[in-house]
Amino acid sequence: MAIDPSVVGRVYPPQPYEVSREKVREFAEAIGDPNPVYTETEAARQHGHQDVVAPPTFAMIPVMRGFELLMDDLGIEFARLVHVDQRFTYARPLVVGELVETTTTLDAIRQVGGNDLLTIRNEVRNAALDTHVCTAKATLLIRPEEESDA
Amino acid sequence: MREDRTDLTVGQVVASAQYRITRENLVRYAGASGDFNPIHWSDRVAKSVGLPGVLAHGMLTMALAGRLLTDWLGDPAAVVEYGVRFSRPVVVPDDDEGVAVDVTGTVAELRDDGLVAVELDVRVDEQKVLTQARALTRPPGSHTGAGESS
Numbered sequence: 001m002a003i004d005p006s007v008v009g010r011v012y013p014p015q016p017y018e019v020s021r022e023k024v025r026e027f028a029e030a031i032g033d034p035n036p037v038y039t040e041t042e043a044a045r046q047h048g049h050q051d052v053v054a055p056p057t058f059a060m061i062p063v064m065r066g067f068e069l070l071m072d073d074l075g076i077e078f079a080r081l082v083h084v085d086q087r088f089t090y091a092r093p094l095v096v097g098e099l100v101e102t103t104t105t106l107d108a109i110r111q112v113g114g115n116d117l118l119t120i121r122n123e124v125r126n127a128a129l130d131t132h133v134c135t136a137k138a139t140l141l142i143r144p145e146e147e148s149d150a
Numbered sequence: 151m152r153e154d155r156t157d158l159t160v161g162q163v164v165a166s167a168q169y170r171i172t173r174e175n176l177v178r179y180a181g182a183s184g185d186f187n188p189i190h191w192s193d194r195v196a197k198s199v200g201l202p203g204v205l206a207h208g209m210l211t212m213a214l215a216g217r218l219l220t221d222w223l224g225d226p227a228a229v230v231e232y233g234v235r236f237s238r239p240v241v242v243p244d245d246d247e248g249v250a251v252d253v254t255g256t257v258a259e260l261r262d263d264g265l266v267a268v269e270l271d272v273r274v275d276e277q278k279v280l281t282q283a284r285a286l287t288r289p290p291g292s293h294t295g296a297g298e299s300s
Contacts (some may be wrong), residue, residue: 030182087233
Protein backbone atom coordinates (compact mmCIF):
# COMPACT_ATOMS: atom_id res chain seq x y z
CA MET A 1 0.00 0.00 0.00
CA ALA A 2 1.29 3.41 -0.96
CA ILE A 3 2.24 5.92 1.68
CA ASP A 4 -0.52 8.41 2.43
CA PRO A 5 0.46 11.68 0.69
CA SER A 6 -0.94 13.72 3.58
CA VAL A 7 2.36 13.12 5.43
CA VAL A 8 4.20 15.41 2.97
CA GLY A 9 5.52 18.46 4.76
CA ARG A 10 6.00 16.66 8.05
CA VAL A 11 8.93 18.03 10.05
CA TYR A 12 10.65 15.80 12.58
CA PRO A 13 12.09 17.17 15.82
CA PRO A 14 15.82 18.00 15.87
CA GLN A 15 18.01 15.01 16.65
CA PRO A 16 21.18 15.75 18.61
CA TYR A 17 24.55 14.36 17.54
CA GLU A 18 27.91 15.00 19.15
CA VAL A 19 30.90 14.79 16.80
CA SER A 20 33.59 12.84 18.61
CA ARG A 21 37.28 12.71 17.78
CA GLU A 22 37.39 8.92 17.81
CA LYS A 23 34.33 8.56 15.57
CA VAL A 24 35.87 10.90 13.00
CA ARG A 25 39.12 8.93 13.12
CA GLU A 26 37.23 5.63 12.79
CA PHE A 27 35.25 6.97 9.82
CA ALA A 28 38.37 8.31 8.05
CA GLU A 29 40.05 4.93 8.56
CA ALA A 30 36.97 3.11 7.25
CA ILE A 31 37.08 5.07 3.99
CA GLY A 32 40.86 4.61 3.89
CA ASP A 33 41.55 8.33 4.00
CA PRO A 34 44.92 9.25 5.58
CA ASN A 35 44.38 13.04 5.36
CA PRO A 36 45.76 14.35 8.70
CA VAL A 37 43.03 17.01 9.00
CA TYR A 38 40.79 14.13 10.17
CA THR A 39 43.14 13.02 12.96
CA GLU A 40 45.65 15.73 13.91
CA THR A 41 44.63 19.02 15.47
CA GLU A 42 47.75 20.79 14.20
CA ALA A 43 47.14 19.71 10.59
CA ALA A 44 43.54 20.92 10.83
CA ARG A 45 44.67 24.28 12.28
CA GLN A 46 46.98 24.80 9.32
CA HIS A 47 43.83 24.93 7.18
CA GLY A 48 42.22 27.43 9.52
CA HIS A 49 40.06 24.98 11.47
CA GLN A 50 39.72 25.12 15.23
CA ASP A 51 40.31 21.41 15.56
CA VAL A 52 40.07 18.16 13.62
CA VAL A 53 37.26 18.19 11.03
CA ALA A 54 35.19 15.36 9.58
CA PRO A 55 35.21 14.08 5.97
CA PRO A 56 32.36 15.52 3.86
CA THR A 57 30.20 12.37 3.84
CA PHE A 58 30.53 11.95 7.62
CA ALA A 59 27.50 14.27 7.67
CA MET A 60 25.46 11.18 6.74
CA ILE A 61 25.76 9.93 10.33
CA PRO A 62 23.70 12.73 11.92
CA VAL A 63 21.44 12.71 8.85
CA MET A 64 20.70 9.00 9.40
CA ARG A 65 19.23 9.85 12.81
CA GLY A 66 16.64 11.91 10.98
CA PHE A 67 15.96 9.13 8.46
CA GLU A 68 15.37 6.69 11.29
CA LEU A 69 12.82 8.99 12.89
CA LEU A 70 10.95 9.42 9.62
CA MET A 71 11.00 5.71 8.75
CA ASP A 72 9.76 4.86 12.20
CA ASP A 73 6.95 7.39 11.94
CA LEU A 74 5.83 6.10 8.54
CA GLY A 75 6.24 2.44 9.55
CA ILE A 76 8.83 1.66 6.89
CA GLU A 77 11.33 -1.14 7.53
CA PHE A 78 14.90 -0.49 6.36
CA ALA A 79 14.81 -3.65 4.22
CA ARG A 80 12.33 -1.93 1.89
CA LEU A 81 14.51 1.13 1.39
CA VAL A 82 16.77 1.87 -1.57
CA HIS A 83 18.98 4.95 -1.43
CA VAL A 84 18.49 6.59 -4.85
CA ASP A 85 20.49 9.77 -4.51
CA GLN A 86 22.19 11.94 -1.92
CA ARG A 87 23.39 15.52 -2.00
CA PHE A 88 25.06 17.75 0.57
CA THR A 89 25.47 21.51 0.58
CA TYR A 90 28.07 22.58 3.12
CA ALA A 91 28.50 25.86 4.97
CA ARG A 92 31.52 24.28 6.67
CA PRO A 93 32.82 20.87 7.81
CA LEU A 94 31.75 19.27 11.07
CA VAL A 95 34.33 19.86 13.82
CA VAL A 96 35.15 17.42 16.61
CA GLY A 97 33.59 18.28 19.92
CA GLU A 98 30.62 20.11 18.53
CA LEU A 99 27.03 19.22 19.22
CA VAL A 100 24.77 19.50 16.19
CA GLU A 101 21.11 18.88 15.66
CA THR A 102 19.46 17.57 12.53
CA THR A 103 15.96 18.59 11.53
CA THR A 104 14.31 16.37 8.94
CA THR A 105 11.53 17.37 6.56
CA LEU A 106 9.60 15.14 4.19
CA ASP A 107 9.47 17.41 1.15
CA ALA A 108 7.67 15.21 -1.37
CA ILE A 109 6.31 11.79 -2.21
CA ARG A 110 5.62 10.45 -5.66
CA GLN A 111 4.67 7.01 -6.87
CA VAL A 112 6.73 5.37 -9.59
CA GLY A 113 5.98 1.84 -10.75
CA GLY A 114 4.37 0.79 -7.48
CA ASN A 115 7.17 2.22 -5.37
CA ASP A 116 7.11 5.36 -3.26
CA LEU A 117 9.85 7.89 -3.90
CA LEU A 118 10.44 10.13 -0.90
CA THR A 119 12.29 13.44 -1.10
CA ILE A 120 13.86 14.17 2.27
CA ARG A 121 15.71 17.23 3.47
CA ASN A 122 17.90 17.40 6.57
CA GLU A 123 19.22 20.61 8.04
CA VAL A 124 22.25 20.15 10.29
CA ARG A 125 22.83 23.08 12.66
CA ASN A 126 24.95 23.93 15.63
CA ALA A 127 22.35 25.37 17.99
CA ALA A 128 24.83 26.74 20.53
CA LEU A 129 26.72 28.73 17.87
CA ASP A 130 23.51 29.35 15.92
CA THR A 131 25.27 28.29 12.71
CA HIS A 132 24.12 26.22 9.77
CA VAL A 133 26.53 23.36 9.00
CA CYS A 134 25.00 21.59 6.03
CA THR A 135 21.85 20.69 4.18
CA ALA A 136 21.34 17.15 2.95
CA LYS A 137 18.82 16.13 0.31
CA ALA A 138 18.01 12.54 -0.49
CA THR A 139 15.66 10.48 -2.58
CA LEU A 140 14.66 7.18 -0.98
CA LEU A 141 12.77 4.52 -2.88
CA ILE A 142 10.43 2.45 -0.72
CA ARG A 143 9.41 -0.89 -2.13
CA PRO A 144 5.83 -1.99 -1.43
CA GLU A 145 5.19 -4.22 1.58
CA GLU A 146 3.51 -6.96 -0.44
CA GLU A 147 6.58 -7.62 -2.55
CA SER A 148 7.87 -11.14 -2.21
CA ASP A 149 11.56 -11.91 -1.86
CA ALA A 150 11.91 -12.83 -5.49
CA MET B 151 36.54 37.74 -3.44
CA ARG B 152 37.63 35.67 -6.35
CA GLU B 153 40.29 33.01 -6.05
CA ASP B 154 42.94 32.49 -8.62
CA ARG B 155 41.93 29.65 -10.90
CA THR B 156 44.26 30.36 -13.78
CA ASP B 157 45.65 26.83 -13.57
CA LEU B 158 42.28 25.29 -14.32
CA THR B 159 40.48 24.87 -17.62
CA VAL B 160 37.12 23.32 -18.43
CA GLY B 161 37.56 19.68 -19.44
CA GLN B 162 40.78 19.31 -17.48
CA VAL B 163 41.18 16.09 -15.49
CA VAL B 164 42.11 17.25 -11.98
CA ALA B 165 42.58 13.85 -10.40
CA SER B 166 42.18 10.17 -11.08
CA ALA B 167 42.54 7.19 -8.74
CA GLN B 168 41.57 3.60 -8.18
CA TYR B 169 40.16 2.54 -4.82
CA ARG B 170 39.52 -1.03 -3.71
CA ILE B 171 36.60 -2.19 -1.62
CA THR B 172 36.94 -5.50 0.22
CA ARG B 173 34.63 -7.23 2.66
CA GLU B 174 36.83 -5.93 5.44
CA ASN B 175 36.17 -2.37 4.22
CA LEU B 176 32.43 -3.06 4.37
CA VAL B 177 32.65 -4.30 7.94
CA ARG B 178 34.68 -1.25 8.93
CA TYR B 179 32.33 1.11 7.14
CA ALA B 180 29.29 -0.51 8.73
CA GLY B 181 30.76 0.06 12.18
CA ALA B 182 31.99 3.57 11.45
CA SER B 183 28.78 4.77 9.81
CA GLY B 184 26.27 2.82 11.88
CA ASP B 185 24.70 1.34 8.74
CA PHE B 186 24.29 -2.33 9.68
CA ASN B 187 21.95 -3.34 6.86
CA PRO B 188 22.84 -7.06 6.38
CA ILE B 189 22.87 -6.78 2.57
CA HIS B 190 26.30 -5.18 3.16
CA TRP B 191 27.74 -8.15 5.05
CA SER B 192 25.58 -11.28 4.71
CA ASP B 193 25.57 -13.32 1.49
CA ARG B 194 22.57 -15.21 2.80
CA VAL B 195 20.48 -12.05 3.32
CA ALA B 196 21.68 -10.45 0.08
CA LYS B 197 20.68 -13.53 -1.93
CA SER B 198 17.36 -13.84 -0.10
CA VAL B 199 16.31 -10.38 -1.32
CA GLY B 200 17.35 -11.15 -4.88
CA LEU B 201 20.70 -9.40 -4.97
CA PRO B 202 23.67 -10.87 -6.86
CA GLY B 203 25.76 -10.76 -3.67
CA VAL B 204 26.88 -8.55 -0.81
CA LEU B 205 26.83 -4.91 -1.91
CA ALA B 206 29.01 -1.98 -0.90
CA HIS B 207 27.20 0.77 0.97
CA GLY B 208 26.33 3.45 -1.60
CA MET B 209 27.64 5.99 0.90
CA LEU B 210 31.01 4.20 0.97
CA THR B 211 31.34 4.54 -2.81
CA MET B 212 30.30 8.18 -2.45
CA ALA B 213 32.92 8.65 0.27
CA LEU B 214 35.68 7.16 -1.94
CA ALA B 215 34.78 9.45 -4.83
CA GLY B 216 34.75 12.28 -2.28
CA ARG B 217 38.26 11.30 -1.27
CA LEU B 218 39.42 12.06 -4.78
CA LEU B 219 38.07 15.58 -4.29
CA THR B 220 39.56 16.17 -0.85
CA ASP B 221 42.93 14.67 -1.89
CA TRP B 222 42.98 17.14 -4.76
CA LEU B 223 41.80 20.08 -2.64
CA GLY B 224 43.74 19.25 0.54
CA ASP B 225 41.07 20.77 2.76
CA PRO B 226 37.60 19.20 3.01
CA ALA B 227 36.22 22.68 3.74
CA ALA B 228 36.79 23.49 0.06
CA VAL B 229 33.90 21.16 -0.84
CA VAL B 230 30.81 23.36 -0.99
CA GLU B 231 28.41 20.90 -2.55
CA TYR B 232 28.60 17.21 -3.34
CA GLY B 233 25.91 14.93 -4.71
CA VAL B 234 25.57 11.57 -6.42
CA ARG B 235 22.97 9.19 -7.75
CA PHE B 236 23.48 5.53 -6.83
CA SER B 237 22.82 4.07 -10.26
CA ARG B 238 24.29 0.58 -10.07
CA PRO B 239 25.03 -1.70 -7.12
CA VAL B 240 28.68 -2.50 -6.36
CA VAL B 241 29.02 -6.22 -5.63
CA VAL B 242 31.92 -7.02 -3.31
CA PRO B 243 33.26 -10.58 -3.60
CA ASP B 244 34.45 -12.49 -0.53
CA ASP B 245 38.12 -12.58 -1.49
CA ASP B 246 41.29 -10.60 -0.77
CA GLU B 247 41.10 -8.41 -3.89
CA GLY B 248 37.56 -7.13 -3.49
CA VAL B 249 36.38 -4.78 -6.20
CA ALA B 250 38.18 -1.87 -7.88
CA VAL B 251 36.45 1.51 -8.17
CA ASP B 252 37.90 3.91 -10.73
CA VAL B 253 37.29 7.59 -10.08
CA THR B 254 38.16 10.52 -12.34
CA GLY B 255 37.38 14.17 -11.64
CA THR B 256 37.05 16.67 -14.49
CA VAL B 257 36.47 20.42 -14.41
CA ALA B 258 32.95 20.96 -15.74
CA GLU B 259 32.63 24.70 -15.20
CA LEU B 260 34.52 27.69 -13.81
CA ARG B 261 31.72 29.71 -12.30
CA ASP B 262 31.41 33.47 -12.03
CA ASP B 263 31.24 33.20 -8.24
CA GLY B 264 34.75 31.70 -8.17
CA LEU B 265 33.64 28.12 -7.52
CA VAL B 266 34.70 25.16 -9.63
CA ALA B 267 32.14 22.59 -10.78
CA VAL B 268 33.72 19.13 -10.91
CA GLU B 269 32.18 16.13 -12.64
CA LEU B 270 33.11 12.75 -11.15
CA ASP B 271 33.24 9.62 -13.25
CA VAL B 272 32.91 6.58 -10.97
CA ARG B 273 33.11 3.11 -12.49
CA VAL B 274 33.46 -0.56 -11.67
CA ASP B 275 34.45 -2.78 -14.60
CA GLU B 276 33.96 0.16 -16.97
CA GLN B 277 30.35 0.57 -15.88
CA LYS B 278 29.22 3.73 -14.12
CA VAL B 279 28.14 2.97 -10.55
CA LEU B 280 27.43 6.59 -9.62
CA THR B 281 25.80 9.01 -12.03
CA GLN B 282 25.17 12.75 -11.71
CA ALA B 283 28.20 12.71 -9.42
CA ARG B 284 29.08 16.38 -9.14
CA ALA B 285 30.72 18.72 -6.72
CA LEU B 286 31.12 22.43 -6.32
CA THR B 287 34.44 23.36 -4.78
CA ARG B 288 36.61 26.30 -4.00
CA PRO B 289 39.82 26.19 -6.06
CA PRO B 290 42.60 24.06 -4.55
CA GLY B 291 44.96 26.02 -2.33
CA SER B 292 42.44 28.75 -1.60
CA HIS B 293 42.08 29.72 2.04
CA THR B 294 38.70 28.50 3.04
CA GLY B 295 38.71 30.06 6.47
CA ALA B 296 36.40 27.30 7.69
CA GLY B 297 34.18 29.66 9.68
CA GLU B 298 33.38 27.19 12.43
CA SER B 299 34.51 29.55 15.18
CA SER B 300 31.97 31.13 17.49
